[in-house]
Amino acid sequence: MNKQTTKQMELLSDFDKSQLVDKQGTTASTTLNHIDGILAELVRVRGLVSLDESGSEAALQSLPLFLKRGQAASLESHKSLHSSASKVAKAVEKRFKQDANLDLIWNPRALSTTTTKEHTLNKAIEQHLIREGRFSLAARFAHEAQLSSSSSQTTESSDDALNAKFNDMFSILSHIKQFNLDPAINWVNSHSTQLAHIDSTLEFSVTRLQFLKLLFGVAGVSSGDRNAALQYAQLKFNAFKDQHMKEIQKLMCCLLYTSKINQSPYKALTETTAWSDLSHQFTRDFCLLLSLPAESPLHTCISVGVNALPTIIKMSSILKEQSGLEWSSTGELPVEIPLLDRQRFHSVFACPVSKELGTKENPPMMMVCGHVVCNESLKRLGKGSMTNKFKCPYCPSEGKGEQAILIHF
């Protein structure tokens, strides 16, 4: 724990030690105060001179020194600011000393060979903005990047359709944020069949949350009403009794605890995270119904890419040294890029016997014991014949090649 706290705000504390912000402030005020002093002195001397006052000669003659003193003081203050700035610059240099030169790994041919690709990229950005609910920005960007003039009629209208659909989604989400479930309830009711088709539990989730809202109320929005909740339950829960009986029982038990729910076993049901969870589930199922990815593909690509860059930078310089090749011009990356679980979209099957990757030509086969090897390995194990009996390399079971079944991940 101690170690953790010393590590926190490491960059910032280095910076604050340099006092750059403070010194900039004092230098600015010192400098400007001296100039103000000079301007005031000029006014004073001018008054004396124009009225032929007695001390005017002396005041006039001492002006140059006054100007110089101010200059010297400001200059001194600037020197101290300069040394602060040098400290910051040194710390930054030290921190970023491994010069991660991103330009070196950039291959201009890989992405923007053609104007169509540039256009496609801008389209991708526009769609991303729409998905994020930034509708007016998406329109502005499309205009500025001249997307509409060069795109065909069909993509135009499909964009409008996408726009309208996401408009629905964001308006429903914004209501959920304000603890209003009515638009969400309307939407799930009108999409009930489609939701059932994708095995979505969204309908129940919305109903359940509405019940909890009626029962306990939402701080600052509405107060709880046990009778209303009971009525709602009698009206709605019947439709879900087959699939969600357990959960319904739990919800009905809540009725017994209303005022003391926080001391009850059902405390978790009142947490406000239920609302953000619903938003999340709503977004996911909404996208699924439209056959759209649950996350913005642009965000997925960029976050995978940024994570991959350190590996690619390292690999790129080794590759160039060894073979003079650009990393991006190879058919396959020479190293594996680490991906987070949520960034894996396709199964990779590496045969435990031959280490080869499964392909259409050499697919994974499951033997009678449940162990999976690739088809080539299966043939080799049976000494070239599918009717030869052999022992599984991973367990004592015996079987024939012909008994194995082709499997699809």
Add this chain to the structure above:
Amino acid sequence: MSTSEAKKLEALVALEQALVKVPLEQFKRAFKTSQKHVEKEWAALATSAQEHIAKIDLKNGNKTEALKVIDSLTTRFTQLKKKLQESKEEELLYTNRIRIRLQHLDDLLNVPSQESPAFTRWSKTQLDRILVDYMLREGCFDSAKELAGEAGIEQLVDIELFAQSKMIEDALKRRSCVECLAWCKENNSALKKIKSNLEFNLRMQEYIELVRAQKLNEAILYLKKHLTPCADVHLKEVQMAAALLAFDPQTLCGRYKSLFDATRWNLLTAQFRATNCTLNTLTTQSLLHTSLQAGLAALKTPQCYDPETRNVNCPVCNASVYGVLAEGVPFSHHVNSCLVCRITGEIMDEGNFPMVLPNGYVYSQKALEEMALKHDGVVTCPRTGQQFMASQMRKAFAI
């Protein structure tokens, strides 16, 4: 947090050096301006005041002279004050900005893990920053400003820098070198350090334009004043420039014809842009391009191009957009098995076994058990539509 996770975050911070270096350079420039005002201008004012005042003898009726000196000093110090206020304001802007950006990087170093919501939030902000940067580079200023404002990241993007750059680029598009030459003068020492020939190329272009307009006397004067002094470094170009006087702008003679070519202006614009990025420690390519290229390669698999194995959540599988963008990048490389459930998207392993239906299709234990629970023990293969009893599924040992 594990050390490997901490190392990963550290590597991500290392990619962000421009985030800190850009405002630091901007601060240094504003500081230099302030310092110049104090060190040169202020000192000069004091010296000239001394010279003038020494000559004045009030007793001998030099009063008007004295008032004139005082008034002129007042005017000039008022101007100096205005200039210093401006450069000090800039300094303040950039010191605050450095601080905010360091804080932003510290935020990344302090996320509990890459699976945490804090990391997702950070990475969303990073995407917004990358998009603003891309929009600025593409000249979409209104979009860039709107996005920066909506996302609340004005201090994390460099709108001023690109706005200044755009002004100069626009001037070059209008075929005016004046603005860019002024910029060269401002950044003279930095340009010398990187041995940039941008200024020479700009001068050359102004000269070529004089020849094109057949203002030959002016051209000769210009040649003498701005180009021949550079003959020690650019001898060949200066010789060519001199020879140009002999050619008509309609000339068909190869290398001279190319000097009159209008595309030279585009090259100047590109060179200015690249130089400006270098001076500000920015990459010449937007991070959007670089990271998208890397991301597509890391995600691209042969399955992405097979309709049977496409996954709606995979960007590369989106044939009309990311599939097109990924055409030219390499496929990802995999060594070990990693099985992804086609229903839930979750990884299938010891905690969530891959289960084989009688038709050979594999799904995660969790997904099939949940389905069986809801449908009285019946499971439906989403890819073939076939129905089976949950009891018919078998564990596959594939890892």
